[in-house]
Amino acid sequence: AQKVTQAQTEISVVEKEDVTLDCVYETRDTTYYLFWYKQPPSGELVFLIRRNSFDEQNEISGRYSWNFQKSTSSFNFTITASQVVDSAVYFCALSEHGSGNTGKLIFGQGTTLQVKP
């Protein structure tokens, strides 16, 4: 069965610190897709990244970086030099190729990040 686990419920850091949000997933499919979303206090989920299971290259986008390791079934997200505006709930999600064209996402429970000035 597919599952996404975000073990960190809440993280609090001081501005400019680096922070890593963990995501561990379970799936039986060999082809799958992983996502990260940000939910700021306004509530709307913002798409951050999509990664397929055949692409293990790490990705960097500005202060954001993602580390995908199939060997440990993890897709961790690091924010470098955190800022107060990074305060939000972050969700990791999984979609299996076997879900066909439905595109269903399985979300983790989310990690609440608080960045203090």
Place this chain on the structure above:
Amino acid sequence: SQTIHQWPATLVQPVGSPLSLECTVEGTSNPNLYWYRQAAGRGLQLLFYSVGIGQISSEVPQNLSASRPQDRQFILSSKKLLLSDSGFYLCAWSVAKRGPDEQYFGPGTRLTVT
């Protein structure tokens, strides 16, 4: 560009009253559409998804229903609300294709059942 709208933004309803939440997407055709619920302090639960007009799949048994009367319109309804229906309801869309694609979310509706 594509945009997704939800209304109302907030709603307070008594137990036993009916519900109708609406979601519309602009700038795309034949999208996949989804309804999620987020209870306070918890993750997102997929309620319904639709891959085409009139095609609705339910993920969890409940007293809610969904309909897709038009290609880019998705409606979440209930005949009689329960206290447990309180939560933040999010609509999302994605491009319908063979492989999973990222979903784009609307601003959400915060429902309080009293």
